[in-house]
Amino acid sequence: MSTVLVVLEHDRGSLADASLEALTAGRGLAGQLGVGMAAVALGGSAAMAGVAGSYGAATIHVVDHEFLADYGPEAWGESLAQLVQFLQPAAVIATGTDRGNEVMAQAAARLDLPMVANVLEARPSSMAGSLWALTRVRWGGSLLESTSLTSATPMLTFSHHAVIAEPIAAPGLAGVETFVPSLDAAHARTNVRDRVERPAGVTLATARIIVSGGRGVGSAENFAPLTELATTVGGVVGCSRAVTNNGWRPHSDQVGQTGTRVAPDLYIACGISGAIQHWVGAMASKKVLAINTDPEANMVTKADYAVIGDLHKVVPAVTAEILRRRG
Amino acid sequence: MRTAVCVKRVPAPGARINISADGQSIDTTHLAFTTSPHEECAVEEALRLTEKHGGDVTVFTLGAGAADEQLRYGLSLGAQHAVLLPTDGTDWDPQRTAAALADAIREREARDGQFDLILFGNESADSGGFQVGIRVANALGRACVNGIKGIDIADGIATARRESDVGLEVYELAMPAVLGVKEGINLPRYPTLKGRLSSKKADVDVVTPAGVAGGQIALRLLPAAEQVSETVILGHGPDAAPAIVDLLEELGLLS
Ligand SMILES: Cc1cc2nc3c(=O)[nH]c(=O)nc-3n(C[C@H](O)[C@H](O)[C@H](O)COP(=O)(O)OP(=O)(O)OC[C@H]3O[C@@H](n4cnc5c(N)ncnc54)[C@H](O)[C@@H]3O)c2cc1C
Ligand SMILES: Nc1ncnc2c1ncn2[C@@H]1O[C@H](COP(=O)(O)O)[C@@H](O)[C@H]1O
Numbered sequence: 001m002s003t004v005l006v007v008l009e010h011d012r013g014s015l016a017d018a019s020l021e022a023l024t025a026g027r028g029l030a031g032q033l034g035v036g037m038a039a040v041a042l043g044g045s046a047a048m049a050g051v052a053g054s055y056g057a058a059t060i061h062v063v064d065h066e067f068l069a070d071y072g073p074e075a076w077g078e079s080l081a082q083l084v085q086f087l088q089p090a091a092v093i094a095t096g097t098d099r100g101n102e103v104m105a106q107a108a109a110r111l112d113l114p115m116v117a118n119v120l121e122a123r124p125s126s127m128a129g130s131l132w133a134l135t136r137v138r139w140g141g142s143l144l145e146s147t148s149l150t151s152a153t154p155m156l157t158f159s160h161h162a163v164i165a166e167p168i169a170a171p172g173l174a175g176v177e178t179f180v181p182s183l184d185a186a187h188a189r190t191n192v193r194d195r196v197e198r199p200a201g202v203t204l205a206t207a208r209i210i211v212s213g214g215r216g217v218g219s220a221e222n223f224a225p226l227t228e229l230a231t232t233v234g235g236v237v238g239c240s241r242a243v244t245n246n247g248w249r250p251h252s253d254q255v256g257q258t259g260t261r262v263a264p265d266l267y268i269a270c271g272i273s274g275a276i277q278h279w280v281g282a283m284a285s286k287k288v289l290a291i292n293t294d295p296e297a298n299m300v301t302k303a304d305y306a307v308i309g310d311l312h313k314v315v316p317a318v319t320a321e322i323l324r325r326r327g
Numbered sequence: 328m329r330t331a332v333c334v335k336r337v338p339a340p341g342a343r344i345n346i347s348a349d350g351q352s353i354d355t356t357h358l359a360f361t362t363s364p365h366e367e368c369a370v371e372e373a374l375r376l377t378e379k380h381g382g383d384v385t386v387f388t389l390g391a392g393a394a395d396e397q398l399r400y401g402l403s404l405g406a407q408h409a410v411l412l413p414t415d416g417t418d419w420d421p422q423r424t425a426a427a428l429a430d431a432i433r434e435r436e437a438r439d440g441q442f443d444l445i446l447f448g449n450e451s452a453d454s455g456g457f458q459v460g461i462r463v464a465n466a467l468g469r470a471c472v473n474g475i476k477g478i479d480i481a482d483g484i485a486t487a488r489r490e491s492d493v494g495l496e497v498y499e500l501a502m503p504a505v506l507g508v509k510e511g512i513n514l515p516r517y518p519t520l521k522g523r524l525s526s527k528k529a530d531v532d533v534v535t536p537a538g539v540a541g542g543q544i545a546l547r548l549l550p551a552a553e554q555v556s557e558t559v560i561l562g563h564g565p566d567a568a569p570a571i572v573d574l575l576e577e578l579g580l581l582s
Contacts, residue, residue, distance in 0.1 A: 011491070071496070073461075073471070073472055074470065096457070098473070098489070098491075101457035101458075101473075102457070102461065102472075102473050102474070105457055105458035105461040105462070105473075106461055106465070106471075108458065109425075109461055109464075109465035109466075110465060112422075113542070114420070114421075114422060114541050114542035114543045115421070115456075115458055116456075116543055117450075117455060117456050117457040117458065118455060130544075135549075137551070138453060138454055138455055138548070139340075139344060139452065139453060139455070140452075140455065141551060142344055142551055143344050143346075143353075143548055143549070143550070143551055144548065144549040144550070144551050145454075145545050145546075145547070145548055145549070146545075146546045146547050146548075147543055147544065147545050147546060148543075148544045148546055149542055149543055149544075150542040150544070151542040157457075189470045189500065190470050190471065190472050190498055190500060191498075192496045192497065192498060193497050193499045194496075194497035195491075195494055195495065195497065196488075196494050196495040196497065197493060197494040198493060198494040198495070205492075208580060209575075209580055233575065233580060233581065241364070244511075244514070245514070247514060250511075251510060251511030251514075252511065254510075254511070257452070258363070258364040258365060258452075258509070258510040259510070259511075265578055265579075265580060266574075266578055266580060274342065275340075275341055275342060276340055276341070276342060276343055276344055277340075286578075287578065289571070289574070290558075298342040298343075300558060302556070302558075303556075303558050304556050304558065304559065305558065305559045305560075305561050305574060306558050306559070306560050306561065307560070307562055307563070307564075307567040307570075307571065308560065308562075308563050308564075309562075309563050309564035309565065309567065310564065313564060313565045314564065314565050314567065314568065317565035317567075318568045318571050318572060320568070321568040321569055321571075321572045322572055322575070322581065325572060
């Protein structure tokens with residue numbers, strides 16, 4: 001029987017949370033099609049059978065080869081392509097992370113099949129000439145697209161964070177099948193050669209508060225009060241692209257479509273107009289506070305809270321008030 | 328060293344994206360056009376590598392005839408050659424786009440010699456398919472890694488760095504190779520006046536693309552669901568500071 005094949009993402013054996021989203025999405029699709037679900041661990045191990053089973057996979061294909069010991073887009077993509085040829089699954093699913101999109105595109109290119117990135121919804125189509133009806137995101141999430149797909153083997157990545165991972169009520173252990181792909185050294189030419197660890201600490205991705213500045217801040221030096229507020233509340237500084245383009249802050253601080261997507265408890269947007277490409281990076285924040293001189297600014301109308309005024313006066317006043325209350 | 332960069336012309340929307348009446352495209356009546364920041368950085372990286380190691384830069388684009396503007400922008404920054412693959416302006420699917428670009432690159436290479444490095448953006452700003460560069464690399468049989476935020480060239484090897492959750496991953500690709508780059512790899516320059524003027528008169532080669540449609544057909548665009556919230560105005564100017572700190576306390580952020 002044909003199955004929905006779900007690609008597990010992991011780094012040298014440690015499973016990424018994104019995999020659980022893919023398993024959940026894959027299970028939904030398998031249910032629609034009335035088929036089973038299998039997981040594939042490229043270079044992974046039988047130890048992943050437990051998780052795969054608890055999300056509803058009946059089988060886990062452990063793809064085993066010395067060239068898969070560490071990540072490599074071509075070795076992983078080629079192995080996935082070979083497994084797809086062998087299994088002829090009803091669909092292939094991954095989560096739309098850097099690696100998920102990359103491995104799926106590598107496999108699809110090798111199979112000369114279409115690949116659709118960042119899908120929100122997939123169902124078999126009733127339309128003539130189309131086999132699948134999909135909804136996917138464009139513009140980093142600010143626009144949706146309804147797409148028809150004519151492939152008999154849809155290769156899809158689901159938009160990261162769009163699926164809420166959910167295990168099944170009565171989990172079983174997935175049966176382990178080993179698949180040995182035929183790889184040569186050339187497939188390993190893009191394997192990871194080395195790693196540099198980043199010092200641990202609060203980052204844009206993990207901070208509870210982000211004090212973010214835009215063009216309205218005016219200069220690199222003028223970020224000092226924002227940094228002071230961020231430090232006072234244990235948060236970090238973020239910024240808009242206008243700021244990175246001016247060289248006031250490093251790109252690692254940039255929030256948005258081509259920067260980091262953030263989800264803090266509170267996002268404080270100081271002197272940021274709220275262009276759609278900035279907003280898509282900030283909209284997952286639990287609450288947004290805009291500080292802007294312009295009451296009509298898009299950031300102000302989209303925010304939960306706003307203060308109308310000059311950020312250069314408001315931000316230091318907030319730090320002073322916190323320190324005053326702390327005594 | 329010869330480098331190619333593939334860029335895509337896209338509209339630059341501001342506060343919101345308006346969809347045209349037929350639902351097929353973005354209403355661009357009042358919009359300027361640009362290339363994705365990732366691709367701007369790819370052009371900048373190509374120019375820097377060329378300044379360091381010699382050689383030349385060729386920019387390619389597939390799109391409406393007006394995409395000539397994005398090619399000339401590349402020329403104004405210092406690229407030597409530009410190739411336009413004109414379409415009727417509709418968005419081609421990723422398989423078809425990649426096949427056409429691969430053909431045009433092959434044709435150029437047969438005439439002028441191999442590109443040591445072909446740079447793409449990590450993903451296009453509008454359709455975001457995350458695949459055209461990978462498909463082109465595959466068609467040309469070349470090594471490819473996406474998501475690159477640092478490139479060094481030495482002894483025919485491109486050392487490329489990419490960010491992960493915990494740090495950096497380092498890749499080493501023997502050239503010729505293909506890399507997809509992300510914004511942040513560098514800070515792109517602006518064109519000089521002289522560059523602008525000379526780019527207006529420069530030659531842009533036109534190669535008519537063929538290519539069979541792939542399996543993915545965009546039917547229509549839809550607005551993204553938005554949570555609309557009533558904005559609570561906490562106050563005006565620095566007098567609002569106590570109200571902001573009250574909010575921080577309420578959200579449990581000051582403990
Ligand atoms: C494909 C693409 C991708 C992009 N990706 C990103 C991205 O990842 N991140 C991103 O940020 N942008 C991105 N952009 C750029 C985006 O479109 C905007 O140009 C950018 O976000 C504007 O930055 P800003 O809000 O800081 O500047 P502006 O739009 O100039 O806004 C400045 C704001 O500051 C306010 N202000 C001025 N002075 C003061 C003061 N003293 N006190 C308080 N308020 C003041 C003004 O009222 C205004 O609202 C992208 C664009 C494209 C085309
Ligand atoms: N029409 C096009 N013309 C030239 N390059 C393109 C085109 N479409 C995509 N690309 C390149 O391929 C990359 C990935 O695109 P995509 O697969 O659409 O996300 C982009 O960042 C561009 O560098």
